[in-house]
Amino acid sequence: xSGRSTKDWQTADAAHYLHPFTxxxxxxxxxxxxxxxxxxxxxxxxxGNQILDGMSGLWCVNLGYGRQELIDAxxxxxxxxxxxxxxxxxxxxPAIRLAELLSEITQPQLNHAFFTGSGSxxxxxxxxxxxxxxxxxxxxxxxxxxxxxxAYHGSTVGAASLGGMAAQHGQGGLPIPGVExxxxxxxxxxxxxxxxxxxxxxxxxxxxxxxxxxxxxNVAAFIAEPVQGAGGVIVPPDSYWPEIQRICDRHGILLxxxxxxxxxxxxxxxxxxxxxxxxxxxxxxxxxxxxxxxxIGGVMVSDRVAEGLAEGGEFFHGFTYSGHPTxxxxxxxxxxxxxxxxxxxxxxxxxxxxxAARWATLAEHPIVGEARTRGLVGAIELVADKGTKARFQPxxxxxxxxxxxxxxxxxxxxHVNESLIIAPPLVISRAQIDELVDKASxxxxxxxxxxxx
Ligand SMILES: *Cc1c(COP(=O)(O)O)cnc(C)c1O
Numbered sequence: 001x002s003g004r005s006t007k008d009w010q011t012a013d014a015a016h017y018l019h020p021f022t023x024x025x026x027x028x029x030x031x032x033x034x035x036x037x038x039x040x041x042x043x044x045x046x047x048g049n050q051i052l053d054g055m056s057g058l059w060c061v062n063l064g065y066g067r068q069e070l071i072d073a074x075x076x077x078x079x080x081x082x083x084x085x086x087x088x089x090x091x092x093x094p095a096i097r098l099a100e101l102l103s104e105i106t107q108p109q110l111n112h113a114f115f116t117g118s119g120s121x122x123x124x125x126x127x128x129x130x131x132x133x134x135x136x137x138x139x140x141x142x143x144x145x146x147x148x149x150x151a152y153h154g155s156t157v158g159a160a161s162l163g164g165m166a167a168q169h170g171q172g173g174l175p176i177p178g179v180e181x182x183x184x185x186x187x188x189x190x191x192x193x194x195x196x197x198x199x200x201x202x203x204x205x206x207x208x209x210x211x212x213x214x215x216x217x218n219v220a221a222f223i224a225e226p227v228q229g230a231g232g233v234i235v236p237p238d239s240y241w242p243e244i245q246r247i248c249d250r251h252g253i254l255l256x257x258x259x260x261x262x263x264x265x266x267x268x269x270x271x272x273x274x275x276x277x278x279x280x281x282x283x284x285x286x287x288x289x290x291x292x293x294x295x296i297g298g299v300m301v302s303d304r305v306a307e308g309l310a311e312g313g314e315f316f317h318g319f320t321y322s323g324h325p326t327x328x329x330x331x332x333x334x335x336x337x338x339x340x341x342x343x344x345x346x347x348x349x350x351x352x353x354x355x356a357a358r359w360a361t362l363a364e365h366p367i368v369g370e371a372r373t374r375g376l377v378g379a380i381e382l383v384a385d386k387g388t389k390a391r392f393q394p395x396x397x398x399x400x401x402x403x404x405x406x407x408x409x410x411x412x413x414x415h416v417n418e419s420l421i422i423a424p425p426l427v428i429s430r431a432q433i434d435e436l437v438d439k440a441s442x443x444x445x446x447x448x449x450x451x452x453x
Contacts, residue, residue: 002036006046009034020155033407038065041425041432043412052411054422054436059229059261060292063337064425070293070330070337077329086115086323095323098332102300105270105335110283112301115323119260119286120154122297123223126284127158128317130221130254133305136312142220143178145256146210150184152230153223153258153284162223165231180214182206184228185236188370188381188389200237208247221254221282222247226272229261229423232416233379235372241276254281254305260297264288265338265426267375268348275375281305291334296327338426347426352376354430358437365444367398367451376428380420380440382447391418392451402447409446411439 014028034046041064043053056062063070077094084092099113114129116122127145134142147153149164160168161175164184169175185203187196194202211219222244228234248255257280262272266288269275273283281304286297301309309315321327338344356373362380363371369383382399384392392398399415406413406420413420420443424436 002046004046006034007031009046040064040066041428050410051407052424052432052436052439054406054412054424055414056288056423056425057292058287059266059423060287060290062264062266062288062426063291063334063343064427067291067293067337069333070291073329073333074294074326077326081325084325085320087318092323092325094325094328094332098323098328098335101332101335102298105339106283106300107271107273107279109279109281109302109304110300111303112306113298114301114318115296115298115328116286117295117319117321117324117327118154118297119258119284120156120159120297121319122260122284122286122299123153123162123258124156124158125299125317126221126223126256126282127162129282129299129301129305129309129315130256132312132315133254133308134220136308139217141218142253144180144214144219145178146180146182146207146219146222148184148224148228149181150186150231150234151181151223151225151228151258153225154260180210182210184231184234185240186232186234187237188372191389196237197239200239201243203236204240204243204247207244208251211247211251211253216251216253219251219253221256223256223258225258225260226262226267226276227374227377229377230416232419233372233374233377233421233423235374235377241278245278256280256282256284259283259285260287261377261423262375264291264335265344265347265375266377266423268344268352269375270344289334290327290331293334294324294327294330295321296324296331343426347376351426351428351430351433355424355433358433362437362440362444365441365448367392367444367448376424376426378422380444382418382420384451398447398451401450402443405446405450406439406443409439409443411436411443413440413443 010031013032035043036046037044043051102113103111147162151164153159153162161179164181183206187199257273259271263285267275273280281302283300290296352375359371359373359378369381369389371380384390396417399418403415413422
């Protein structure tokens with residue numbers, strides 16, 4: 001679908017298309033970037049400009065664009081059985097096979113899959129599942145789910161309530177009752193005198209303090225992303241997750257690890273929980289599950305929770321597209337490619353260490369306060385003063401300038417306030433990492449000049 005001028009697409013776009021997470025009026029004035037095709041790690045706009053996709057679409061196209069096997073899997077399944085539901089005592093091979101495969105690649109206690117169409121629906125499922133679970137176990141007062149400030153868990157009413165984004169809560173009467181938010185383990189923004197190790201422990205103890213203040217018998221679960229993605233690629237100190245695990249175990253509350261970004265190899269392990277050595281009871285997932293080729297999400301459920309739910313009669317929850325056969329067939333193929341081509345191992349052994357070394361060089365730049373990576377996610381903290389970590393004003397402006405310059409320089413990076421973040425496809429080569437870092441470096445020079453300007 002092409003053949004119209006960029007101006008023409010932009011005019012029709014502004015007239016009819018309401019974009020997600022967008023200021024409609026300001027975008028209409030500026031005009032969208034019209035992306036028309038993609039191949040490997042590159043996207044192309046309507047004018048033929050090639051841009052390195054440093055964000056894997058939206059943290060999802062982990063295998064890169066144009067994988068013929070995924071296209072073939074979808075085509076074959078659409079011929080065979082494009083849609084059927086899993087309600088009313090029915091099932092079909094792609095959904096069964098996907099559940100089985102997920103049980104194989106996840107930790108031993110996770111052997112049951114509930115499917116959804118997205119990560120937000122996966123997290124809504126988590127809310128209903130954990131509360132129902134405790135009710136079945138005779139503890140219906142356990143309703144509270146503890147999450148974190150600046151967490152991102154999706155955009156439905158439930159998922160955005162779990163999330164800790166003040167801007168989302170400010171629209172639509174959120175959060176729903178029974179969700180608590182504790183501080184995030186964001187060491188760069190910590191201005192006290194704790195070491196990184198101490199800070200990690202201290203942040204985790206916020207969970208224990210909150211459990212105690214709301215009453216341990218009222219808490220159903222704690223939910224967190226292994227590395228916060230949309231919040232700005234916030235990598236917790238290594239001391240954080242073991243302490244979180246200890247606290248959840250001690251109080252018997254369910255640990256929910258949101259793997260929507262970190263799952264399927266992003267951190268150089270199959271899942272973020274594996275990377276950090278924690279044992280989730282529930283694991284919501286989406287994005288990389290099908291490498292973004294078709295919409296699908298789900299929740300991996302532990303034996304403990306599945307056994308509890310089995311005693312609860314009918315679980316009144318599900319979606320028309322739960323386990324959609326075409327989406328499931330593509331997810332199966334995407335996971336098989338990750339496994340058979342040893343892509344997760346390659347990220348761990350080669351690509352992530354290479355990115356870490358190259359990305360770290362950006363920290364020398366005069367407007368960079370920190371350049372961090374973990375696996376194949378990374379962030380740059382922009383600062384006006386390296387010594388004091390003072391930020392540019394007004395908030396978000398420097399990030400936006402840099403983001404726009406990056407695209408002009410031929411690389412997609414995203415900005416979250418004063419951070420520039422990346423999450424390139426897992427199949428990126430060393431030469432393409434060099435290109436990414438060179439373009440980021442040039443962007444920083446230009447941003448510096450523009451801010452002095
Ligand atoms: C993107 C995201 C979600 C929401 O997924 P959607 O498919 O956009 O609904 C949930 N959790 C995390 C950690 C995410 O990054």
